Amino acid sequence: MLPPGVSAEEFAAATAAFKEAVGEAHVYTSPEDVALYQDAYDVLWGLPGQRQVSAGVAPTSVEQVQKVVLAANRHRIPIYPISTGMDLGYGGSAPNLSGGVVLDLKLMNRIIEVDDKRHFAIVEPGVSYFDLYRHIQDRGLKVWIDGPDPGWGGPMGNSLDHGVGDTWGGYRDHFYSHCGMEVVLPNGELIRTGMGALPNAKTWAEYHYGVGPYVDGLFAQSGFGVVTKMGFHLFPAPEAYRSATVFAPKRLDLIPLVEQMNYLEHAGIIAQPQYGSPMRAVVNQAAVQAVLNNPAGWTDSEIDELAAEHQLASWSCQIQVFGSPETTLANLNYAKQRLQAAIPAATFKDGVFQRFPLTSEQKAQVPHKPSLGIPNLEAFRGRTPESPAPPDGHVWFSPVIPKNGESVLEAQRAFSDALRGVDLPTREGGNNPYTPFNAPSTWMFRAFVFLSGWPASKSNPQQNKQVYDIILKLIQVAADHGWGEYRTPPAFQDAVVKAYSFNNHALLRYQQLLKDATDPNGILSAGRYGLWPKHMRQLDGLWPAYLAKT
Amino acid sequence: MKTVIAGAAVLSMLGVFAGKAHAADAALIRQGKAAFDYHCAACHGTTIVSGNRHLPGTEALIVKYQGKLPGALEERTNLSSELVKYFVRHGVSVMPFFRKTMVSDTELDAIAAYLSRNDHSGTDTHDSGRAQ
Numbered sequence A: 001m002l003p004p005g006v007s008a009e010e011f012a013a014a015t016a017a018f019k020e021a022v023g024e025a026h027v028y029t030s031p032e033d034v035a036l037y038q039d040a041y042d043v044l045w046g047l048p049g050q051r052q053v054s055a056g057v058a059p060t061s062v063e064q065v066q067k068v069v070l071a072a073n074r075h076r077i078p079i080y081p082i083s084t085g086m087d088l089g090y091g092g093s094a095p096n097l098s099g100g101v102v103l104d105l106k107l108m109n110r111i112i113e114v115d116d117k118r119h120f121a122i123v124e125p126g127v128s129y130f131d132l133y134r135h136i137q138d139r140g141l142k143v144w145i146d147g148p149d150p151g152w153g154g155p156m157g158n159s160l161d162h163g164v165g166d167t168w169g170g171y172r173d174h175f176y177s178h179c180g181m182e183v184v185l186p187n188g189e190l191i192r193t194g195m196g197a198l199p200n201a202k203t204w205a206e207y208h209y210g211v212g213p214y215v216d217g218l219f220a221q222s223g224f225g226v227v228t229k230m231g232f233h234l235f236p237a238p239e240a241y242r243s244a245t246v247f248a249p250k251r252l253d254l255i256p257l258v259e260q261m262n263y264l265e266h267a268g269i270i271a272q273p274q275y276g277s278p279m280r281a282v283v284n285q286a287a288v289q290a291v292l293n294n295p296a297g298w299t300d301s302e303i304d305e306l307a308a309e310h311q312l313a314s315w316s317c318q319i320q321v322f323g324s325p326e327t328t329l330a331n332l333n334y335a336k337q338r339l340q341a342a343i344p345a346a347t348f349k350d351g352v353f354q355r356f357p358l359t360s361e362q363k364a365q366v367p368h369k370p371s372l373g374i375p376n377l378e379a380f381r382g383r384t385p386e387s388p389a390p391p392d393g394h395v396w397f398s399p400v401i402p403k404n405g406e407s408v409l410e411a412q413r414a415f416s417d418a419l420r421g422v423d424l425p426t427r428e429g430g431n432n433p434y435t436p437f438n439a440p441s442t443w444m445f446r447a448f449v450f451l452s453g454w455p456a457s458k459s460n461p462q463q464n465k466q467v468y469d470i471i472l473k474l475i476q477v478a479a480d481h482g483w484g485e486y487r488t489p490p491a492f493q494d495a496v497v498k499a500y501s502f503n504n505h506a507l508l509r510y511q512q513l514l515k516d517a518t519d520p521n522g523i524l525s526a527g528r529y530g531l532w533p534k535h536m537r538q539l540d541g542l543w544p545a546y547l548a549k550t
Numbered sequence B: 001m002k003t004v005i006a007g008a009a010v011l012s013m014l015g016v017f018a019g020k021a022h023a024a025d026a027a028l029i030r031q032g033k034a035a036f037d038y039h040c041a042a043c044h045g046t047t048i049v050s051g052n053r054h055l056p057g058t059e060a061l062i063v064k065y066q067g068k069l070p071g072a073l074e075e076r077t078n079l080s081s082e083l084v085k086y087f088v089r090h091g092v093s094v095m096p097f098f099r100k101t102m103v104s105d106t107e108l109d110a111i112a113a114y115l116s117r118n119d120h121s122g123t124d125t126h127d128s129g130r131a132q
Helices: A008-022 A031-037 A062-075 A129-138 A155-160 A251-266 A278-282 A286-292 A300-309 A325-342 A360-364 A405-419 A461-480 A490-499 A502-518 A545-549 B002-039 B056-065 B081-090 B105-115 B126-130
Strands: A053-057 A079-082 A100-104 A111-115 A120-123 A178-184 A190-192 A226-233 A240-248 A274-276 A315-323 A347-355 A393-397 A399-401 A452-456
Touching: A008 A053, A008 A062, A031 A053, A062 A079, A062 A100, A062 A178, A062 A226, A111 A129, A120 A155, A129 A155, A155 A226, A240 A251, A240 A325, A251 A300, A251 A315, A251 A325, A251 A405, A278 A300, A286 A300, A315 A325, A325 A347, A393 A461, A399 A405, A405 A461, A452 A461, A461 A490, B002 B105, B081 B105
Parallel strands: A053 A100, A079 A100
Antiparallel strands: A111 A120, A120 A226, A178 A190, A178 A226, A240 A315, A240 A347, A274 A315, A393 A452
16 A cells, blocks of 8 residues: 555655665564554544555664655655554554554663652663563662553653653653653654753753743644653652552432542542442443433432442442551541541441552452552453453543543543444444443542443454444534543544634644644654644644545 | 595584484573563563552463463464464454564564473464464
């Protein structure tokens, strides 16, 4: 496959230039090698919109990246940088623009520095969470990393996609906790941001801003440059951890529950609260489904009655505390006191107490390893006794909603109503995935994500189309309520960005102004998060013409 | 006599080559074990799956084979080198395919040598795996 609008001769010349830049062995053009750059979890697999790739180019140094970028400019080749390329469920390694060349930075995998006295790291794009964790463990360094559920991605790529994690406060927001970048601009020039602009800088990965305008945000979820180094603040390894779970019996108890958890978390008393509903265990029972599928919708009292019948609480929330043995106990007791006062019928179950460092066996038995900074792949569930024929992959629908109980209840109803009567994929028995028992995800420090996962298949394009249409519908429902997605696969990025339309898409038009000025040939990450190069914006000056059909 | 000497020389040379080949295999298998631990063990490790320890690949194969074959790839005796390479480059179920910058051809050769070191199934091993 050729990049769109590029002749075979031009592409051959570009490929030769890429080989000159990075060496022949690191330019991948054979069909079998190029196929490996597809998104293994592409929701459009087998459909016309499935993302295809023309070549992979894998530099091993910043100088090689610069040469590739310059060659792409000379030959007008669209290139799409990836770090580890393992962002499965949100796009993987495939570009927005089908036929693009993937600039694969996986081979740039040096850990430049880890400081466990000032608590930061500086890494290259190809470093995975597993790599950084091993580096820290092998040297006995007293810092933790905050990673997402799958550890095969890396700090740089995940933060540049606004990825999130599970430990303490702001560390969970991986872009927020980054500090300092090195970037190859679309014209091949190299910049360092923040304090890194100071020659011989001593605080590049510690103080974000340097002086003047802060530009780091331009390089995330975008195509303004190729990030080649990045700093991160790290969590000082705590001495101890303690957890407990609070159970709130009534549906509307969620409102005081979230209010109290917000206070405790935002005041720095507890780590990530993890909400759940014990009623999830019975959601597929016929009697429960009968209530949920009532065309008129459910009432709060009906849900309370169901919970009472099953002798289950409507809500649970795991309280987690880091610190010393003494402070964790004091903070946990304080949290319980506040919760009990706010929800008199609440009950508590103590969880675990851990002193660090953990032994290998203790690490293996941690229920949710990312919460304790341990990278793993346990979030993946292939074939299980409960799911003997799992889907090939998944995509995520990830709207951001306010961090209060009222919004959770509203979102449950809005998304559930939107899908009532819709023909749904057979995963989870074809039942509506949005119920009165869906709990919010708490990766972000100041907002909830109200996530749902949807199957993607390499053998069932009909189901893929079904999922595609459902997610487009959910994006619209979210927008109607003032909720937008924080992250989405390429298949949905235009639809999501279209919803961020304040003042006739003024933000997008400003981004386009910057894009056109800094990348006049539109070579970098064309179409990433709705930012298309000028020569492709035929529709309202904003979108490619082909999007009129979607 | 000349023939005997020549024959002895050939045998000796064969022995040397066989020894070298064996050593080369052993070295490749050692490299394969290291590469397996680095790239594959987080999903396909051998440690017993219990309590809160989950190895998604091993668990999936335990469910698939229902005791007829081990769930842990390192315990299999019917994996051919070709089969291992096929799955790494094509993926299966939730396991994605892996780019050559993730798992290089050299590493994959070593992983395949390691996982097929006990292959006693002959050459026709594809069916057992492709059923996945």
